[in-house]
Amino acid sequence: MEKPLITIRETKPLVHHITNWVTIYDCANMTRAFGALPVMAHAREEAADMTGIASALVLNIGTLTSDLIGAMIISAKAANEKSIPVVLDAVGVGATKFRDDMAAKILDSVHVDVIKGNYSEIAKLAGEDAQTKGVEATSIEADPKRIAKEYADSRSCVVVMTGKEDIISDGKRGFIVKNGHDSMGSIVGTGCMAASVIGTFAAVNPDYCDAAKDALCYFGIAGELAAEKSGGPGTFKMHFYDEVAGLSDENAQSKLNVEEY
Amino acid sequence: MEKPLITIRETKPLVHHITNWVTIYDCANMTRAFGALPVMAHAREEAADMTGIASALVLNIGTLTSDLIGAMIISAKAANEKSIPVVLDAVGVGATKFRDDMAAKILDSVHVDVIKGNYSEIAKLAGEDAQTKGVEATSIEADPKRIAKEYADSRSCVVVMTGKEDIISDGKRGFIVKNGHDSMGSIVGTGCMAASVIGTFAAVNPDYCDAAKDALCYFGIAGELAAEKSGGPGTFKMHFYDEVAGLSDENAQSKLNVEEY
């Protein structure tokens, strides 16, 4: 997409989240900083209705309960019917059996358009041998580029593996996003925010692979710019929001660092 | 009230919140920055007891569930018995039927002293034709000044409609608060924090209409001062807290921008 930021800021898509209680504020605030409208709503009674007026749905199982997974499935069915993108952030898959089971339950019940996680979370989902240390990736033996492409192909969706380099594939095309900065890992919530940003870009771009690539490039570029001004995680986080809000398509396009594979 | 800030800082009223999971930290932190003591407690088993030691109750339905609404009603009944102010932030009314129904359930079960929302939320509550885009106001056809005054009169309470200009009425008097800055809309949670600030001022001022007016003027003035120093939503939010904590009654009184109607 040529100018995703302008499109987001002009159309202000509503991005419905059912997410975790740790980073829920930052997921909302980052969505807002990019120019979209976040709404967080998890009651089963309104889950479908809220998705019904949204342009994208972001699910995050970071602090999942059975009840919350139920609401996610209701909303995802509504999103499937309406053909708006569903992004699943598979936080902590590979850490406990319950997370593995609940992620499987979502994936068996509805179509997820973008499955996102860190290297070990996605490797575990894809059936590889992998453990996650709480919500932190551990190193995996298999090649993430292969996993992303094969898993995306098998599920007819887009797969995003975030890490030092972000791997994105829809089963045919593959992208390696090299934008970003180590400081992004110094604060809690960057991964969750990335899922919100992917949802935001996918809300205005029906090519979800392209949307995920743009989202992670732009997000990473804002992180690079913020890191230049920062002296630690506190100042970094503050500048991160300023840089996202101040980003333009022109500025971002001149800083893209992405390869196809 | 002549010097509300000094009164708040000297008496340190306890402001009990049953609120949403997105902005719960900022509601607490803003209450603290103004000088009051926030407490967030939503278990039904302690809802009435916690309200029983508080000086104001703030309810916010941003991430409502049936269970949470139940706790809100228990607390509001305790507040009514104790004659301390109940502030309801009607977040997202007009977005889903569930929110409309749950807000109505609260309003039918207890006396709410200050009903607060954005233009479309309050218009919807007042029976006008209005939709809310998630938790974001959409433009309404009717005159908000008329809605606020008539709705306040019909419910014998104070009505607050927040937006570019904040409209406040108790059915007889009406105020238009013009303090504030666009930057306040650049971050998530300003509306929720405003309800906390109204609760804080109402905790020390039995004239709730006057308290709401002072609260929104002071809150807006701190926003104006913070905006002067900010380069985006990250720096704005940081300075906002500093300016609130550094505000004095003298400084605020010299910057009031409010009209009667």
Add this chain to the structure above:
Amino acid sequence: MEKPLITIRETKPLVHHITNWVTIYDCANMTRAFGALPVMAHAREEAADMTGIASALVLNIGTLTSDLIGAMIISAKAANEKSIPVVLDAVGVGATKFRDDMAAKILDSVHVDVIKGNYSEIAKLAGEDAQTKGVEATSIEADPKRIAKEYADSRSCVVVMTGKEDIISDGKRGFIVKNGHDSMGSIVGTGCMAASVIGTFAAVNPDYCDAAKDALCYFGIAGELAAEKSGGPGTFKMHFYDEVAGLSDENAQSKLNVEEY
């Protein structure tokens, strides 16, 4: 312990939290800033499994429900079996009977290694006459140093009473930590973060009394350094994270302000 920070940053212990919804982000982010890995997970179905891969468990009853207390007890039993430290932050004990009862339920069901609270919370737990104003300490008549030592002795655990001076005892030894700054009380969540930091230090130091002392000294020193650069609660919080992340064992050891009693 000679160099706790280096040990934390090299071993990156996983610190499992079941905590409150107000400060959950800051508990996680402060744990991360010290160099450990936080994970927040409260579903009963995974509580024991998540604790099973962790090096410490931090429980915080700030926004307790019966259900959440159940998950805490499941996790604490798993921690007891695995012999990893359990830290309980007794937020709001002394404010409502429900909090008193639920704290007692935890303490009757499992072994808690570090019981932490403000002066009135711990005094109440220890059977003294004390009230808590929401989650804010009120002054107590009894001597906190005596309470900490006797209560720790009676329960064979470490007791931490936080306030202007932090009191720590394992029943035999006692410490008075004088590091810290008034600015730490200007933001919501410092107390909760302190419990996370104690959990982080206890994860790498089997002498939990020593770990708690180091944790509160280091935490207080970062607060002192941040306060020097701050103009209010907003700037303070930002700098606080930078100073924690930038702290070294050498720098901290040179600024210790602690007495034995």
